[in-house]
Amino acid sequence: MAKAAVKRPSLRGRFITFEGGEGSGKSTQIRRLAERLDAAKLRAIVTREPGGSPGAEIIRHLLLSGMGKLLGPDAETLLFAAARDDHVRTVILPALDQGTWVLCDRFFDSTRVYQGRLGQVPPGLVSAMQRVTIGELKPDLTFILDVPVEVGLKRAAARRGSAAPDRFESEDIQFHQDLREAYRQLAAEDPERCVLIDANADADRVAKRIWTALRKHLHAAFAVASTA
Numbered sequence: 428m429a430k431a432a433v434k435r436p437s438l439r440g441r442f443i444t445f446e447g448g449e450g451s452g453k454s455t456q457i458r459r460l461a462e463r464l465d466a467a468k469l470r471a472i473v474t475r476e477p478g479g480s481p482g483a484e485i486i487r488h489l490l491l492s493g494m495g496k497l498l499g500p501d502a503e504t505l506l507f508a509a510a511r512d513d514h515v516r517t518v519i520l521p522a523l524d525q526g527t528w529v530l531c532d533r534f535f536d537s538t539r540v541y542q543g544r545l546g547q548v549p550p551g552l553v554s555a556m557q558r559v560t561i562g563e564l565k566p567d568l569t570f571i572l573d574v575p576v577e578v579g580l581k582r583a584a585a586r587r588g589s590a591a592p593d594r595f596e597s598e599d600i601q602f603h604q605d606l607r608e609a610y611r612q613l614a615a616e617d618p619e620r621c622v623l624i625d626a627n628a629d630a631d632r633v634a635k636r637i638w639t640a641l642r643k644h645l646h647a648a649f650a651v652a653s654t655a
């Protein structure tokens with residue numbers, strides 16, 4: 428008897444983004460996940476926003492120095508969008524098309540939260556920028572790392588040492604509380620894509636939580652593809 432055809436998820440690489448407040452541990456965890464994928468013989472690249480491509484890294488410098496802020500919230504949002512446009516076209520899409528996994532430290536959710544929900548940039552502008560820069564591209568999975576604000580800021584300050592806080596680190600404590608709340612809301616609104624990770628634990632434990640959530644997500648995706 429002929430075997431029933433099992434549809435496998437597409438060979439396109441998976442697109443996984445990491446989001447969260449300042450010092451929530453995204454860069455640490457993205458490196459850990461890349462190591463695990465490498466050990467599992469899966470090809471993956473690690474990238475970040477703003478930045479991730481030569482052109483976008485130049486814009487990153489402008490944004491984090493606070494120059495974008497001087498132009499006003501709408502123009503600052505356009506700068507994030509310009510950086511994303513370059514990054515998506517030259518790095519993310521080519522990698523996914525070759526079957527490479529892309530692990531990205533921040534993506535469009537950061538614009539939705541920082542500029543949209545907290546920065547009072549009109550939703551119409553945020554959506555228009557999203558359409559222009561990423562079109563139909565959406566992360567397959569987004570980990571939102573959640574830590575109490577004081578913990579995140581303390582970690583960010585310890586890592587920074589004597590350097591001055593950047594454009595967003597220097598916002599007041601209320602901004603960071605609102606930021607945490609906005610990310611928690613995002614996770615609640617889009618539970619199929621977003622997984623809220625309790626990141627207030629040592630890095631090993633957080634890595635374990637992320638790996639467990641990823642495996643669960645992949646099993647679910649495989650089951651859907653098999654029955655489609």
Ligand code: T5A
Nearest residue numbers: 450451452453454455476477537538541582586595629630
């Ligand atoms: N932004 C970005 C927007 O406003 N709109 C947008 O569209 C986009 C894309 C980017 C800024 O731009 C804004 C958001 C940001 O403010 P950035 O320099 O890239 O700036 O800063 P962040 O993305 O916020 O990243 P950070 O480097 O500040 O923090 P991470 O990556 O979350 O944390 P990480 O891993 O570097 O850890 C910080 C320190 O804590 C330690 C680490 O060793 C490190 O020293 N640490 C832990 N300590 C204890 N326990 C753990 N579990 C730990 N995990 C990490």
